[in-house]
Amino acid sequence: MIHLIYLTVLFPLFGFLFNGILGPKIKNEKVIGIIGSGTIGIAFIIAVGALFETLALPVDQRLTIITLFQWIDVAGLNIHFAYQVDQLSLVMSLVVTGVGFIIHVYSIGYMHGDKSFWRFFTYLNLFIFAMMNLILADNFLLLFLGWEGVGLCSYLLIGFWYDRKFEKSTTASAGLKAFIVNRIGDFGFLLGMFLIYSTFGSLIFTDVFSRALSFNVPEHIFTLIAIFLFIGATGKSAQIPLLVWLPDAMAGPTPVSALIHAATMVTAGVYMVARCSIIYASAPTAMMVVAVIGVFTAFFAATIGLVQNDIKKVLAYSTISQLGYMFLALGAGAFSAGIFHVMTHAFFKALLFLGAGSVIHSMHDVQDIRHYGGLKKYMPITYGTFLVAATAISGIPPLSGFFSKDEILWYSYANLGIVFWLIGVITALLTAFYMFRLYFLTFEGKEKFDSHKTHPHESPKLMTVPLIALGVLSAIGGFIGIPEIFSGDHGNLFHTWLAPVFKSAEIKLMNIGSHSHFEEILFMAISIVAGVAGIYYAWYAYLKKPAVADKTASRFKGAYNILLNKYFLDEAYEASVVNPIVKGSENILWKIADNRIIDGTINNLAKLVDNISGTIKKIQTGVAQSYALVMILGVLIALLWLIISYS
Amino acid sequence: MQIPIEYYLILSAFMFSVGIVGVLTRRNAIVVFMSVELMLNSANLTLITFSSYLGDATGQLFVFFVMAVAAAEAAVGLAIIIAIFRNKLTVNIDEINILKW
Numbered sequence: 001m002i003h004l005i006y007l008t009v010l011f012p013l014f015g016f017l018f019n020g021i022l023g024p025k026i027k028n029e030k031v032i033g034i035i036g037s038g039t040i041g042i043a044f045i046i047a048v049g050a051l052f053e054t055l056a057l058p059v060d061q062r063l064t065i066i067t068l069f070q071w072i073d074v075a076g077l078n079i080h081f082a083y084q085v086d087q088l089s090l091v092m093s094l095v096v097t098g099v100g101f102i103i104h105v106y107s108i109g110y111m112h113g114d115k116s117f118w119r120f121f122t123y124l125n126l127f128i129f130a131m132m133n134l135i136l137a138d139n140f141l142l143l144f145l146g147w148e149g150v151g152l153c154s155y156l157l158i159g160f161w162y163d164r165k166f167e168k169s170t171t172a173s174a175g176l177k178a179f180i181v182n183r184i185g186d187f188g189f190l191l192g193m194f195l196i197y198s199t200f201g202s203l204i205f206t207d208v209f210s211r212a213l214s215f216n217v218p219e220h221i222f223t224l225i226a227i228f229l230f231i232g233a234t235g236k237s238a239q240i241p242l243l244v245w246l247p248d249a250m251a252g253p254t255p256v257s258a259l260i261h262a263a264t265m266v267t268a269g270v271y272m273v274a275r276c277s278i279i280y281a282s283a284p285t286a287m288m289v290v291a292v293i294g295v296f297t298a299f300f301a302a303t304i305g306l307v308q309n310d311i312k313k314v315l316a317y318s319t320i321s322q323l324g325y326m327f328l329a330l331g332a333g334a335f336s337a338g339i340f341h342v343m344t345h346a347f348f349k350a351l352l353f354l355g356a357g358s359v360i361h362s363m364h365d366v367q368d369i370r371h372y373g374g375l376k377k378y379m380p381i382t383y384g385t386f387l388v389a390a391t392a393i394s395g396i397p398p399l400s401g402f403f404s405k406d407e408i409l410w411y412s413y414a415n416l417g418i419v420f421w422l423i424g425v426i427t428a429l430l431t432a433f434y435m436f437r438l439y440f441l442t443f444e445g446k447e448k449f450d451s452h453k454t455h456p457h458e459s460p461k462l463m464t465v466p467l468i469a470l471g472v473l474s475a476i477g478g479f480i481g482i483p484e485i486f487s488g489d490h491g492n493l494f495h496t497w498l499a500p501v502f503k504s505a506e507i508k509l510m511n512i513g514s515h516s517h518f519e520e521i522l523f524m525a526i527s528i529v530a531g532v533a534g535i536y537y538a539w540y541a542y543l544k545k546p547a548v549a550d551k552t553a554s555r556f557k558g559a560y561n562i563l564l565n566k567y568f569l570d571e572a573y574e575a576s577v578v579n580p581i582v583k584g585s586e587n588i589l590w591k592i593a594d595n596r597i598i599d600g601t602i603n604n605l606a607k608l609v610d611n612i613s614g615t616i617k618k619i620q621t622g623v624a625q626s627y628a629l630v631m632i633l634g635v636l637i638a639l640l641w642l643i644i645s646y647s
Numbered sequence: 648m649q650i651p652i653e654y655y656l657i658l659s660a661f662m663f664s665v666g667i668v669g670v671l672t673r674r675n676a677i678v679v680f681m682s683v684e685l686m687l688n689s690a691n692l693t694l695i696t697f698s699s700y701l702g703d704a705t706g707q708l709f710v711f712f713v714m715a716v717a718a719a720e721a722a723v724g725l726a727i728i729i730a731i732f733r734n735k736l737t738v739n740i741d742e743i744n745i746l747k748w
Contacts, residue, residue, distance in 0.1 A: 623740075
């Protein structure tokens, strides 16, 4: 099955072409839905087959490169369309195709009756195609192709309901915002890629990484490459300072938010940094930057999430915050912990979004959690699975989120220091609080909607079965990464599996924490306490004594407003970046550079020619005799010259 | 006694100069036209002179061509002058200066 891995890319491509070309003619939701999700299902089966085949191989031979054809061959730059199947790309492929398949199935129910049903599945399949290219690529350029492809799909899907309003503008402008912010990051990625090529003379992963070890490259070059690539990652994964697009990306249909803006695409940055672990390991400064950005993003996004009232907005900030955790792990040198969190996060965050979609679906597109309440009895399956996911993300054992988050916190303490750990734990507490605030306001308490107009109901089977599947994954997904101190001889299965990929990076870092088991268990207990405390306070403030929340909000009105307005980040960007560009373009580039300088040069040149010719045209009087005179004078001069030169 | 060749050439040069002066100074288009004919004929005279002097008939042959072309040119030229006269009621070439900027 390893050698069939290219089919995981081709099947989504087939689905994309089929739905894109025949979709508008077929109009049959069943056919489109089955083709759309079936192709992803087959891709998932192939990926599972490849996983088992790889498991059967000896540990040191688990890297297969499948070359399809030559893509570019210019002046020494030789790029193949080649896919690299190794432990890391397999984990990512399984998450993308697996979670992707579940979300595709869910979408059949969710998008039922939409006028552009076929277009939705076309974009979704194109997205999986691009994402698989990104993950399986064996070189930076192919990765970049996928990277841009998922960006395009993200743009298309955010603006999917292009005729709907979103906040103050339209969904189309939300899509545009995502696209432009991502473009800034991509610029950094491109620079990183150029620098890699000029330093190592290749863009193929295996070449670059082996040369990164053997070549004698100064550290500042590594730092520069790592920072440039990280700028790309901050764009794609919505980290400080390029995080502003993700909350607006919620303008898209909810399955899109689940698939692209929670489970898969936004983790591309994490994947890319993990893939380049050797480069980062060689640049301690860049590692520190990654860790600091990660931990601050985690914390700030969590604080914003505390006060948002739109169910999808809360989840969006939660996603940014969890992505921050992943970068914290990468920055701490715990690459496999970061990837582990990518996986568990894909499960529970996709579940949260799909649950939110199910709620929105039954509440007729109302997204404000203040108008929910008491939905528990109307939608039991959504309620149950949402509770599982919320508990998982809060880090309560034995659900999946606990294992991955706790590991990140542990490594941030062991490799970076107590400050990072402390911010991480506070963020975990905040996470538990805002997640359960969401849960209590939505499913528990009094019904705050008009029960005469709105009749909440459980979603159809097509939507609830995917919820259950993801619920099971969120609950048990963490068991493949049980920490070593509990699992005994087996060690941490997930780490053992990924270890060969990160071996050279980890040797280089030499992060051997001389910490005792006692410390590890102590810190684990603290993070569990933090999660429980967050949940308890949410219960107290929103269910037991609902007045507490309002009172707190009015007591800290200033802070509350800052958080509600997302630290005025959008406004700050508006004032510091967008407006100067718009005003500068208008006043300098348009009115001066274009109108005065460029147009002025052209017009004045033309005027000059006009003036000169206006003067010299007077020679032509139209009097034939004067022309004859000049001619004769000319002949005379010629004759004279002849006579002189002969004699 | 033969007339020396210089006589012919001087006569021809004189005729040519008269033609030039006529072309440059006269106002009447028909007179200008006649002056042009004078210049042509002075050239013809030169051709014949040398033809006879060198004992080669090519020059005389060429004169016939020149005369034929001159006749055709006279026909066209006069037609143009008539057309202009019909339009402007004058053949004064100082007034016929519309072919300018």
